[in-house]
Amino acid sequence: MIDFNSYPLVIQDAGKQCDTEYSSMTTLISIFLCIGLVISYMPQHYRIIVNKTSEGFSSWFLLLGVVSSTSSFLNIILLQWDAIVCCKSLSTGTCLASLLGVFQIMLQWAMFSLVFILFLIYFPENQKRINNLDLPAKLHDLTNEWKTALLVAIICIGHLAISFFITVILLAVVGSPSEHWETNYWAGFLGIISMVLASFQYLPQIIKTWKRKAVGALSIPMMLLQTPGSALFVYSLAVRPGTNWTAWITYLVTGILQGTLLVMCIIWRIRNKRLGIDDLHGTPVANEQTPLLREGDNR
Template sequence: MNDRCTPQHDWFTASLTLLLCIGLIISYLPQHYRIIHTRTSEGLSPWFLLLGSTSSAAGFLNMMTVQHTQIRCCRVQSLSACLESTAGIVQVGLQWGLFSFIFILYMLYFPEHLKYLPESNPRKGESVRSPLWSRSILLARVTVAHFLLSALTTLIIVLASPSPLDIPPPPSPYPDPSYPDPEALPLSLARWALFLGVSSALLAAVQYIPQIASTYQAKLVGALSIPMMCVQSPGAVAMVLSIALRPGTNWTSWVTYAVAGIMQFTLLSICIAWKMRQRRLGIDDFGVPLEAADGGLSSSYRDEEQQGDLDAASEDGERGVPGLVLEEEDGLDVGAVSKALESALGEAAAGDVREGTEVEVDEETPLLQAQSTAQEVQGKGKARAGWW
């Protein structure tokens, strides 16, 4: 067996990598479960998901580039030795897959009431995509294209580089210009690995900025999972240590996760602050009063309810006047009559408002009493929100 393919057992690094892989799965599960359980991805920024997916993909391909020797040595190693030597690649690839799955769930559970403009009616074929939904589709396509192009380039460069398993036997001089230095990467691989590592770090540095800005402006946690960030923020230290101890890696391989850990801790701090604010205002993570949330008013239900209101409003608009049924007869213009009646009713209602007509709320008008009470509660909520 080639000396470069001789297994190097490091039980501390292997154990740390195994624990980190398990921790990665455990840390991402709350975020996956939260989106699936609430059936909405409201509150997540598509720019955050784009930058995170491309950053983790670049970091994953960087590890495959700098450790291509370990991958090629699997042909002459046992399965256990191969898994141990490539555990770092598995670890980084696992993080890329778990984060990219969040983007998939974001697209699958995108809120229905945010997909189309309010004046459109998807059920009748009159659908106009909202800017957010159009942007999300575009960024998802860019993410897929980035990974496919980067993976293909990595494969071509790695296959074109000389293999450490094909070192010429003595008395041929070594190192030969056509074969890699045992202690360094070939020039092409070194440049590509540097590009992937630096681009991954830059993307990770700005990855959390759109999500931090979006969460800060919304003043709501949304679909973000606080337990996930509580596990991953301190876990970034162990992630950096695990990668730095791997043979063949350099600072370009672990700087990505150091930057991401700092930014994620900032986002976690903001989410905890907004969580405390939500409790003070009596609302849930999506801005719904806790009384309504306790009554089962979930996000998916709100989407269906709002869509039903739009359909009902559209149908009422076609009828013109609610409760009025006109049949077409000879010489009768149904549309003109409906519009005339609607205009007359509108003028009459406007006249009542101008005259300052007041409606007395008593025990016989419980609906108006409920509306008045809701307005009072809303006014108190706004006053409390000013304290935060």
């Protein structure tokens, strides 16, 4: 077993001091959160894949979430760049301990991006086109909802490409945020963008879920796992050396809004079960008493 506290406190690397003093408790919490984060997203991925539909998701919710998590990921890379550089002078165990904060946010970005990918793959076929004829799809035949989803995909890819390019150029040409104000300002800008988008991220989904009065493809077990975990997630990031409020405020705001959506989904789940409504599609559940044809449909 690796003892993360058995290494020297400070190591010199290229004229820089590499802090290797990490709390065992903070390290254990970070490892627990990394594992828990992956596990918490599994119910959501599973629900979409098994039901073969992403009905009920808001494209704008996913757009804000992907752009926010991408900005947050690049923000933490910039803020922890000195720790990343120091890794070449440290043992594997110490290096991993110093970068657990980066791994946490990287996993968050990857897991949420996978939700968006599954959203596109399992987008309901009957909601992609205005008519359902088996003819080659034309742009004017596509529904506004599917056009929005495709536009969101383009924006997410474009944002990732541009932000990644700027980050690489600044680190390669200018230097780390701790030594150069240009890189530090860019890191702060990404953090603020992430915070602002996260503040509004769940609002489109809350509005859509409220209007549908059905949970849809959203996973209640995922939110039950993630909402209380937000507090630990924020704490573990806040106490890490080199980070500031721009790295963790995003997850505090997101946790509060996700809790609101969770309460709403639980209420709709209980209500729909009582009324005999399909919670996935928001339609009445067919049974032996349900007439196959409404009056007038056979004309």
